[in-house]
Amino acid sequence: MIDEGSPADSTIRPKVSIVTPTYNRAGLLPETIESILNQSFQDFEYLVVDDGSTDGTEDLVRLYGGRVAYYRHANVGEARSTNRGWRLARGTYFAMVSSDDPMLPNWLEAAVPFLDARPDVIVGYPDWCIIDEQSRTVGEITTFDYSFENMVAWLYTVPGPGSLIRRDALLDLQDLRNPAYRYISDLESWLRLGLRGKFGRIPLQLATWRRHPTSITVAERSIARAREMIRLAKSYFRRGDLPPHIRVHRRAALSRAYWIASWVVRDTHPFWSALYLRKSYRLAPEEPADLPGVLRRAPCDPDGVRKAARGALRKLVLNDRTVA
Numbered sequence: 001m002i003d004e005g006s007p008a009d010s011t012i013r014p015k016v017s018i019v020t021p022t023y024n025r026a027g028l029l030p031e032t033i034e035s036i037l038n039q040s041f042q043d044f045e046y047l048v049v050d051d052g053s054t055d056g057t058e059d060l061v062r063l064y065g066g067r068v069a070y071y072r073h074a075n076v077g078e079a080r081s082t083n084r085g086w087r088l089a090r091g092t093y094f095a096m097v098s099s100d101d102p103m104l105p106n107w108l109e110a111a112v113p114f115l116d117a118r119p120d121v122i123v124g125y126p127d128w129c130i131i132d133e134q135s136r137t138v139g140e141i142t143t144f145d146y147s148f149e150n151m152v153a154w155l156y157t158v159p160g161p162g163s164l165i166r167r168d169a170l171l172d173l174q175d176l177r178n179p180a181y182r183y184i185s186d187l188e189s190w191l192r193l194g195l196r197g198k199f200g201r202i203p204l205q206l207a208t209w210r211r212h213p214t215s216i217t218v219a220e221r222s223i224a225r226a227r228e229m230i231r232l233a234k235s236y237f238r239r240g241d242l243p244p245h246i247r248v249h250r251r252a253a254l255s256r257a258y259w260i261a262s263w264v265v266r267d268t269h270p271f272w273s274a275l276y277l278r279k280s281y282r283l284a285p286e287e288p289a290d291l292p293g294v295l296r297r298a299p300c301d302p303d304g305v306r307k308a309a310r311g312a313l314r315k316l317v318l319n320d321r322t323v324a
Contacts (some may be wrong), residue, residue: 015092016044016108017167019085021078022099023051026060028210031135035102037067041109047071047088051081079177079185086167086176094167096176100210101161102135107206111164114202122166122197123190125159126206133212141209144292146199153249153288154295155233155256157187159199162207169197181232183225188232195241221268226261226276233257255284259297 018036022029029048036046046068048061052075061070071084082096093115097103107126114124125146130139144150144158151158165176170193177185178192193199234257236242237250262276280297287296 013090013092014043014045015112016041016095016164017047017085017089017091017093018044018095018097019047019049019082019089020097020099021049021051021081021085022053022057023075023078023081024053024055024057025099026053026055026057028100028212029057029060032097032099032102033061033064033068035105036097037064038105039103039108040106041112043112044108045069045089045091047085049073049081049085051075051078077179077182079179079181082177082185083175083179087174089167092166092168094165094176095163098161098209100212101208102131102210103162104206104208106204107162108164110204110206111162111202114200115164115166118200120198121200122169123159123163123193123199124202125163125199126202126204128161128207128209129205131208131210133210135208135210137208138211140205143201145201148194148199149246149249150290151194152191152236152246153252153256154291155187155229155253155260156295157184157190159190160207161209162202165193166197181228183220183228184232188236191232191236221264221266223265223269223272226264226269226272229260229264230254230257230276251283252288255280255287258283 020029020032020036033046033048036044048068048070050057050061050070050072052073058070058072061068069088071088073081073084085096086094093112111124111126115121118124125143127140127142129137130141132138141160143160144156146158150156176189178188179185181188190199233254237247237253258276258280262273262280265276266273277297
């Protein structure tokens with residue numbers, strides 16, 4: 001384990017702690033680091049937590065000298081790396097910035113005053129844009145106004161890149177992310193934090209999310225990722241601390257989990273996709289009236305779902321016979 005680059009004066013407490021967990025992202029990391037170091041608001045500490053990279057990440061980060069605190073450990077995954085950064089953080093506010101998602105220059109200048117003015121809000125999240133591998137803007141995302149009930153019922157990560165957390169309100173929290181979730185530890189974390197306090201939307205575009213072939217969101221279409229979404233929904237509603245107005249959304253959330261699972265494996269495991277879709281409709285034949293159009297299921301009747309499942313199973317059997 002290597003701990004390097006700690007701030008020279010640890011007695012000076014920064015306003016914001018920014019943590020970037022990274023693993024073999026040397027090609028994209030410099031743009032992200034520079035987007036942080038060039039923020040118009042400068043009262044922050046910046047920690048890069050290297051999850052055992054083998055692509056020269058350490059040498060790259062060293063180029064920035066004392067402006068970046070560098071920590072390295074054996075490969076343990078993004079959730080545990082984020083948690084290490086959370087425990088090392090000293091700021092009033094905390095942000096996790098992915099290694100491939102640069103921030104816009106006025107991010108902290110806008111986000112910090114937003115939380116300063118709203119002491120009852122524990123998470124502030126901005127609008128953001130989608131960029132490609134060459135950092136060209138290919139889309140813009142206007143985030144939804146916050147509703148805890150909707151975040152649970154929709155099973156949707158309302159806060160996105162650029163979110164700022166009031167760390168001082170969560171000092172009893174040892175781990176920000178749950179390592180049991182490889183693909184959706186961010187959603188699991190937001191659902192837990194939603195039980196601790198209010199979130200608030202910052203109505204400004206302040207961050208980016210990079211779409212590229214190696215990101216999990218784009219590339220991972222596995223049964224494991226699909227099942228993890230279902231496991232999260234079931235586990236969340238087994239919690240004993242859910243208030244009644246949240247618990248009533250159980251069937252809607254489970255239906256969403258199965259729908260998302262169906263979408264994840266639609267092109268890689270059509271049989272399971274059809275079964276998950278069927279389960280989604282059984283749990284909730286009708287979707288919530290206020291569910292945004294971009295989150296709605298594709299129109300499908302129960303007979304169509306059953307036919308899709310039978311067709312996928314028939315194809316699977318035929319393929320097995322061909323291989324045999």
